[in-house]
Amino acid sequence: MAETPDLETVLSIVEELWPASLAESWDAVGLVVGRRDRPVSTIHFAVDPVSAVVEEACDAGADLLITHHPLLLRGVTTVEAGTFKGEVIHRLIESGCALLTAHTNGDSAVGGVNDVLAEILGLEDSAPLQAAESGLPEEGLGRIGTLPAGTTLGEFAAKVFGILPAVAGGVRVAGDRDAFVQRVALCGGAGDSLLAAAREAGADVYITADLRHHPASEAREAAGVGGRPFLIDVSHFASEWMWLPAAAQALDRALADRGYDVSVAVSGINTDPWDFVITPGR
Ligand SMILES: [Zn+2]
Numbered sequence: 274m275a276e277t278p279d280l281e282t283v284l285s286i287v288e289e290l291w292p293a294s295l296a297e298s299w300d301a302v303g304l305v306v307g308r309r310d311r312p313v314s315t316i317h318f319a320v321d322p323v324s325a326v327v328e329e330a331c332d333a334g335a336d337l338l339i340t341h342h343p344l345l346l347r348g349v350t351t352v353e354a355g356t357f358k359g360e361v362i363h364r365l366i367e368s369g370c371a372l373l374t375a376h377t378n379g380d381s382a383v384g385g386v387n388d389v390l391a392e393i394l395g396l397e398d399s400a401p402l403q404a405a406e407s408g409l410p411e412e413g414l415g416r417i418g419t420l421p422a423g424t425t426l427g428e429f430a431a432k433v434f435g436i437l438p439a440v441a442g443g444v445r446v447a448g449d450r451d452a453f454v455q456r457v458a459l460c461g462g463a464g465d466s467l468l469a470a471a472r473e474a475g476a477d478v479y480i481t482a483d484l485r486h487h488p489a490s491e492a493r494e495a496a497g498v499g500g501r502p503f504l505i506d507v508s509h510f511a512s513e514w515m516w517l518p519a520a521a522q523a524l525d526r527a528l529a530d531r532g533y534d535v536s537v538a539v540s541g542i543n544t545d546p547w548d549f550v551i552t553p554g555r
C-alpha cells in the first residue's frame with residue numbers, strides 16, 4: 274500500500290529536482306514554514322505566496338505549499354499577524370501547512386522554469402543563456418534555442434500570447450512585426466540582466482518579463498543586424514506559472530517512484546498584479 278511521506282522526505286526529493294546549490298547568491302530558497310516530521314499528503318503549487326493563494330491552499334487541506342517566489346527575502350523583525358506577511362505565516366501555521374520556496378534554483382534546473390518555457394515554445398537544442406556557477410552545462414539562467422521553422426515576429430508574439438495564461442497586460446513587442454525570427458532566447462521572470470547575453474548568443478528575439486524603459490531602450494540601441502534581438506515583454510507571473518504543472522508532475526512522479534501517494538495540485542489564481550490596460554495600439 275502506498276505510504277504518506279513526511280516533509281523531510283518531500284524536501285529531499287525537491288532537492289534532487291531543484292537543487293538549492295543552483296540558487297543565486299542573493300536568493301532565499303528552501304523551507305520557510307513547517308515541521309520536517311509532519312506527514313504530507315497534499316501539495317499545492319503557486320507562483321506567489323500571497324494571501325489569496327494561501328487561503329486556497331489551506332482551504333484545499335494542503336500540508337505543503339510550494340511557491341516560486343520567496344515570502345521572506347529581506348530582513349524581518351516581526352511576523353505579527355497585523356502585517357500581510359505575518360498574517361500569511363499565521364494562517365499557514367494554524368492550518369498545519371508548510372511553505373517551501375523553489376525560486377532561482379527552480380529557474381536554473383533541468384526541467385525548471387526556463388527549460389519548460391523552451392519546451393512549450395518548441396525550441397530545439399536549447400541551452401542556458403548564462404551557465405550556472407556550480408552546476409551542469411545544461412543548468413543555468415535563461416535558455417536559447419531554435420524554432421524548427423522560422424516565422425515572423427508578429428506571428429511568434431501571437432503564439433507566445435496564446436500559450437501564456439491570459440493577463441490584463443498581454444504582451445509587448447519591440448521590433449518589426451514582419452521580420453523573420455527563428456533563434457529564440459528567453460528568461461522566465463525579470464530577465465533584463467540577460468539582454469546582452471541574448472544579443473551575444475545571436476538571438477533573433479528575446480522573451481522575458483518586467484523590461485523597464487532604460488534597459489529595453491539601451492538594448493534596442495545596441496541591437497545588431499536588422500534590430501535583432503527583438504524584444505517580447507511578457508507578464509512575470511505568466512512566464513513563471515508555465516512551470517507549475519510540469520513541476521507538480523515531476524514531484525508527483527518522483528514521489529510515486531518511491532512508493533509514496535501524494536495529491537498534487539496547481540493554483541488557478543492569477544497573481545499578476547495588473548487589472549486592466551489602456552492602449553491606442555492594435
Ligand atoms: Zn519571478
